[in-house]
Amino acid sequence: MIRPAVPAAAVRQGSLRELNLAVVLGRIAAAPHPPSRADVATATGLTRATVSAVVDDLVAGRLVGESEPAPRTGAGRPARGLVLAGNGPAGLGLEINVDYLAACVVDLAGGVRHHTVRRADLRPVSPADTLARLVGLADAARADAERQGLTLAGAALAVPGLVDAAGLVRLAPNLGWRDVPVPELLSGHPPMVEPVPGIPPLVVENEANLAALGELHAGPDGPVSFLHVSGEVGIGAGIVLDGALFRGVRGWSGEIGHIPVQPEGRPCRCGGRGCLERYAGQEAVLAAAGLDRADLPADTAAARLADLALAEHPATRAALAEAGQALGVAVACVVNLLDLDTVVLGGGYALLTPWLRPPLLAEVSRLVLTAGWSPVTVRPSALGPEAAVVGAAGSVVRRIVADPVGWLNRTG
Amino acid sequence: MIRPAVPAAAVRQGSLRELNLAVVLGRIAAAPHPPSRADVATATGLTRATVSAVVDDLVAGRLVGESEPAPRTGAGRPARGLVLAGNGPAGLGLEINVDYLAACVVDLAGGVRHHTVRRADLRPVSPADTLARLVGLADAARADAERQGLTLAGAALAVPGLVDAAGLVRLAPNLGWRDVPVPELLSGHPPMVEPVPGIPPLVVENEANLAALGELHAGPDGPVSFLHVSGEVGIGAGIVLDGALFRGVRGWSGEIGHIPVQPEGRPCRCGGRGCLERYAGQEAVLAAAGLDRADLPADTAAARLADLALAEHPATRAALAEAGQALGVAVACVVNLLDLDTVVLGGGYALLTPWLRPPLLAEVSRLVLTAGWSPVTVRPSALGPEAAVVGAAGSVVRRIVADPVGWLNRTG
Numbered sequence: 001m002i003r004p005a006v007p008a009a010a011v012r013q014g015s016l017r018e019l020n021l022a023v024v025l026g027r028i029a030a031a032p033h034p035p036s037r038a039d040v041a042t043a044t045g046l047t048r049a050t051v052s053a054v055v056d057d058l059v060a061g062r063l064v065g066e067s068e069p070a071p072r073t074g075a076g077r078p079a080r081g082l083v084l085a086g087n088g089p090a091g092l093g094l095e096i097n098v099d100y101l102a103a104c105v106v107d108l109a110g111g112v113r114h115h116t117v118r119r120a121d122l123r124p125v126s127p128a129d130t131l132a133r134l135v136g137l138a139d140a141a142r143a144d145a146e147r148q149g150l151t152l153a154g155a156a157l158a159v160p161g162l163v164d165a166a167g168l169v170r171l172a173p174n175l176g177w178r179d180v181p182v183p184e185l186l187s188g189h190p191p192m193v194e195p196v197p198g199i200p201p202l203v204v205e206n207e208a209n210l211a212a213l214g215e216l217h218a219g220p221d222g223p224v225s226f227l228h229v230s231g232e233v234g235i236g237a238g239i240v241l242d243g244a245l246f247r248g249v250r251g252w253s254g255e256i257g258h259i260p261v262q263p264e265g266r267p268c269r270c271g272g273r274g275c276l277e278r279y280a281g282q283e284a285v286l287a288a289a290g291l292d293r294a295d296l297p298a299d300t301a302a303a304r305l306a307d308l309a310l311a312e313h314p315a316t317r318a319a320l321a322e323a324g325q326a327l328g329v330a331v332a333c334v335v336n337l338l339d340l341d342t343v344v345l346g347g348g349y350a351l352l353t354p355w356l357r358p359p360l361l362a363e364v365s366r367l368v369l370t371a372g373w374s375p376v377t378v379r380p381s382a383l384g385p386e387a388a389v390v391g392a393a394g395s396v397v398r399r400i401v402a403d404p405v406g407w408l409n410r411t412g
Numbered sequence: 413m414i415r416p417a418v419p420a421a422a423v424r425q426g427s428l429r430e431l432n433l434a435v436v437l438g439r440i441a442a443a444p445h446p447p448s449r450a451d452v453a454t455a456t457g458l459t460r461a462t463v464s465a466v467v468d469d470l471v472a473g474r475l476v477g478e479s480e481p482a483p484r485t486g487a488g489r490p491a492r493g494l495v496l497a498g499n500g501p502a503g504l505g506l507e508i509n510v511d512y513l514a515a516c517v518v519d520l521a522g523g524v525r526h527h528t529v530r531r532a533d534l535r536p537v538s539p540a541d542t543l544a545r546l547v548g549l550a551d552a553a554r555a556d557a558e559r560q561g562l563t564l565a566g567a568a569l570a571v572p573g574l575v576d577a578a579g580l581v582r583l584a585p586n587l588g589w590r591d592v593p594v595p596e597l598l599s600g601h602p603p604m605v606e607p608v609p610g611i612p613p614l615v616v617e618n619e620a621n622l623a624a625l626g627e628l629h630a631g632p633d634g635p636v637s638f639l640h641v642s643g644e645v646g647i648g649a650g651i652v653l654d655g656a657l658f659r660g661v662r663g664w665s666g667e668i669g670h671i672p673v674q675p676e677g678r679p680c681r682c683g684g685r686g687c688l689e690r691y692a693g694q695e696a697v698l699a700a701a702g703l704d705r706a707d708l709p710a711d712t713a714a715a716r717l718a719d720l721a722l723a724e725h726p727a728t729r730a731a732l733a734e735a736g737q738a739l740g741v742a743v744a745c746v747v748n749l750l751d752l753d754t755v756v757l758g759g760g761y762a763l764l765t766p767w768l769r770p771p772l773l774a775e776v777s778r779l780v781l782t783a784g785w786s787p788v789t790v791r792p793s794a795l796g797p798e799a800a801v802v803g804a805a806g807s808v809v810r811r812i813v814a815d816p817v818g819w820l821n822r823t824g
Contacts, residue, residue: 162782170785225661239749248751249637252782255748260741260779272744272779329672332684333745336667337651339660367672367684370664372573373582385648405712 009310017054018363018405020046026029026065029401034067034081060089062151063400084109089153089407090145091396092193094134095207095389096159097211098122098174098233101130102388103137105131105152106393108401110217114144127169127180131189133323138192151318153400153407154200156392157182158207161233162252167204173269174233182365198406199399206408207256207388211346211381212238214243214391217246217398218382223342227334228381228390229256229327230347231302233282239338261329282348302385304349309355311396317355328363331392335368335376346381347388353380429466430817437475441813443818446493473820474500474563475812493644494523499794501565501819502557503808504605506546507619507801508571510586510645513542514683515549516798517557517564518805522629523742526556527798532655533558538579539592543601550604550671556774564605565812565819566612568804569594570619572646574664579616585681586645592678610818611811620666623793624650625657626803629810630794636755639746640793641668641739642759642800643714645694653788658731659759669693673741680775694760714797721767729767736768740775747780747788759795759800765792 007167024032027040033041040084043050045266058064063329067081085391086107095102099121105114116137122130134157142152159182161172177277182204186192193201212228224243230236235257239246247253257271259275265274280303289305307318331343345358355376382389400407439452447455453463471475477495483777507514511533517526520746527547534542546569554564571594573584581592594616598604605613624640627650636655641647647669651658659665669689677686690696694713700704701717708716720728743755755772757765769790776781794804812819 002512056474094758131781173781173783212745237749241658246750247751250782250786252786253753254751255781258748258779259745259779261672262676270779311434323526333671334749337649337746337749338658339662339663339664342414367670367682369585369667369670369682370662374662374664 001218006153020050020054020055021404021408022402024051025401025404028058028064028082029084032247034083036081040082045264048334050181056190057408058404059085061404063404063407070330073217081372083105084401086111087149088151089196089400090150091098091393091400092138092141092145092155093157093210093389093391093393093396094138094157095392096122096130096134096157096175097388098160099138101134102386103134104387104389106390106397107142108397110397111396112139112390112393113148113150115389116140121173123176126234127177127397128185129183131185135186135189135192142192142266152203153196154203154313154396156203156205156210157394158205158208159212160207160232160236160394162255163204163206164246166200169204184355194410196406196410198399198403200394203395205392205395206236206251206254207239208236208238209245209251209393209409210238210389210395211383211387212240212254212344212385212391213395214383215242215344215346215381216245217391217394218384218387222378222382225255225340226342227331228338228344228387229331229336229349231280231282232347232385233348233364235277237334239340239409241338254329256334259330259333261326262279276326276330280323280330281297285319285323288315288322289313291316302351306351309352320352324359325363327356328360329367331360331376331378332364334362335370339370341374341376343376344381345378346383350380350384353378417781418468423435423444432462432466433469433816433820434814436463437470437813438478440470440494440497444569446495452494469820470816471497473816475816475819476559481514492799496813498523499561499745500563501608501804501809501811502562503802504550504553504557504564504567505622505801505805505808506550506569507541508534508546508569508587509619509800509802510572511544513549514798514801515546515553516800517562518809519562519746520809522806522809524563524802524805525560527553527801528551529624535586535588535708538588539594540597543597544593547598547604548599548706552672553637554604557809560756560765565608566615566808567604567809568617568622568822569617569803570617570800572619572644572648574667575616575618577663580616580676581616592602606740606822608812608822610815617804617807618648618650618663618666620650621659622650622664622801622803623648623795624652624666624756624803625807626799627756627758627802628652628655628657628783629806630799632796635789637752638666638756639743639750639752640756640762640799642796643692643757643761643764644759647689647693648802649746653750670745671742671745673738686739688742690740697731697735700734701725702727703728710727712766714763718763721764732767732769734765737769737775741779741791743772743788744776744779747776751782753786755788755790756793757790758795759797762792762796765790769800789794 037051065085067083089108090105095103100119102117118356162170167183208230228238237254237256258275260274262274266278268275270334364376449463453460474497477497479495502519505516512531514529576583581594620642640650649666649668670687672686674686680687686767776788
């Protein structure tokens with residue numbers, strides 16, 4: 001028997017109205033400039049009457065608004081353009097990391113409307129207490145969103161660990177979490193968002209994956225296939241292929257921190273030796289630079305290292321050279337395996353790119369078979385340490401844009 | 413601006429007849445038992461009259477045949493089932509490897525109708541002379557296919573190297589090829605197959621990719637996401653995700669042979685040190701087992717190693733343990749990165765699986781973060797060393813099944 005490459009016989013079922021709502025909204029979201037109703041009709045092949053009826057529904061549902069008319073350039077009256085609404089549903093992004101909690105609100109148009117970070121070493125705090133603090137941040141974010149006329153329609157939580165499909169955090173080694181059932185622990189608190197059919201109230205996801213998604217959607221001109229490497233206490237990677245996050249068979253892809261860069265090297269918490277984290281993780285870099293981690297909150301460590309590197313502090317320069325070389329060995333593995341041509345340095349690495357990139361690229365040139373005729377680009381993340389929490393909120397928003405029917409049909 | 417997840421407004425254009433031909437043929441190809449016309453109508457949502465007209469076209473075009481009736485089990489006359497034709501178009505698979513050339517013909521139903529292997533050390537032979545020899549094999553395969561009533565409708569050539577989209581072999585290190593323009597060198601020879609609109613007459617592709625595809629389509633019950641590792645003189649990998657080959661941005665994915673398993677270890681031709689190939693490639697294993705490679709054609713080396721391992725030859729057992737351990741380090745990197753749960757050992761490794769698997773799994777358990785609650789399966793390839801050439805021929809056949817219109821519309 002041969003498995004055919006032909007698609008299934010029927011396109012996904014759904015009423016014509018539902019399909020048209022998604023197609024028109026998707027078109028408005030993807031347009032480089034606010035399109036008129038006539039532009040949308042031309043681009044989608046729908047009639048102008050259908051587009052107008054659908055747009056009316058989207059405007060009534062606070063999914064679409066109309067921009068101010070463009071300045072008059074010719075004879076006729078300039079058309080007003082259609083834009084994603086800035087006063088409708090919004091996504092709540094949350095993040096738990098080793099040294100901070102964060103919350104943010106992103107509107108349908110991608111605007112960040114609220115962003116708070118609360119610093120604290122969370123390693124001694126129990127998962128239940130950590131989540132209770134997070135609920136406090138979420139409540140404040142919700143109140144601020146409502147003051148701005150927005151309705152939180154879903155939430156996504158970024159955690160530095162391996163999460164299963166039910167939201168169970170199987171392992172977050174740097175937090176010390178193992179088998180933490182996040183949805184169950186949150187069930188004693190009031191819901192953080194308004195229930196919307198078809199939109200999960202809370203998705204729990206690996207932070208490196210959400211950071212990569214944040215980066216993908218940060219601008220219209222970025223690469224559609226890349227490796228996003230986040231350097232914090234741990235090192236995570238998100239793999240984006242053809243504009244979609246590659247999650248792996250069970251959602252646990254991207255554990256780049258445990259690629260052995262020195263197999264007979266330093267022992268690692270994971271049981272291996274010489275893992276990337278032991279050479280390029282934040283603790284390793286701080287130690288090599290002669291800095292005392294206890295004096296330095298994690299979220300200021302990268303800035304402190306960048307200051308010292310700019311001042312040509314020899315130990316810091318050497319530490320970053322070693323980290324870049326180790327990153328280069330791991331990145332070379334990834335490029336040899338996946339044939340990606342772009343690496344985005346995120347999290348704490350974004351600020352340190354000027355010093356990490358040269359040794360990283362030297363290793364890539366040495367170890368990647370195709371490097372001679374096909375260069376690899378290394379660039380800093382646009383969002384830096386905020387990528388995960390912004391990516392989390394953005395993931396909610398994209399879900400609404402992709403399938404707006406649940407929001408339009410909600411009661412209340 | 414937000415990039416929407418909504419699909420483009422219009423499904424791929426094409427006449428209704430073309431779509432129906434592909435849908436009906438795809439359904440017949442995918443059915444576990446030969447379906448009746450009525451079964452196809454039910455499964456596709458098309459009317460029985462439409463299905464009958466489409467099936468008539470497919471039968472007239474030698475794409476579909478009718479099976480013998482099943483034994484009578486009840487009152488009515490049993491329906492004859494529809495099957496992919498064994499007397500229509502077929503795919504020509506070709507392979508150039510370090511120590512042999514191969515050709516095979518696969519019919520639409522997946523049956524291997526012709527298979528020849530010609531052994532020779534090709535390293536001293538020029539690319540042009542190698543390709544001339546290959547044309548001889550292709551001619552013999554074509555004559556044999558025609559004697560069996562088959563028409564070769566396309567060819568795919570597997571090479572152990574990096575190939576670009578135009579068929580230029582950028583680098584095949586173990587053959588000593590660099591920048592070999594295969595289509596140009598073949599243009600002086602008569603075409604190997606009948607021209608069919610929409611079917612490329614020759615696709616040149618990395619052998620590890622084609623071997624992984626061969627494995628994917630070898631049986632209906634195999635995994636749809638896996639890593640296929642082929643061990644020959646070089647070590648290549650094919651990455652299959654959700655039933656599709658992952659080629660990478662430029663088609664150069666899967667270079668697992670140069671993952672550093674001992675970064676301060678043995679120097680490698682690639683310029684790195686301690687690459688997997690230097691510990692688990694055929695030459696390394698033979699040397700460690702105390703065997704003289706010159707006495708042993710590459711395609712018998714795996715069988716010889718398996719014989720010695722069965723006889724408990726100490727140096728061979730030790731060599732395979734070292735190779736398995738090195739493979740385990742590389743596989744652990746891949747699993748940490750891609751979260752795959754199945755590894756298929758192909759090429760020369762298939763026969764050696766009993767000795768490679770235990771040390772490989774020991775490294776995976778030690779180095780993969782999720783290994784504790786999510787085991788990795790390691791199994792031998794179903795096709796072994798023939799996977800690449802059978803996969804090559806099968807890739808042609810699947811292209812015809814996915815888009816049969818070119819074949820039906822051809823002149824002559």
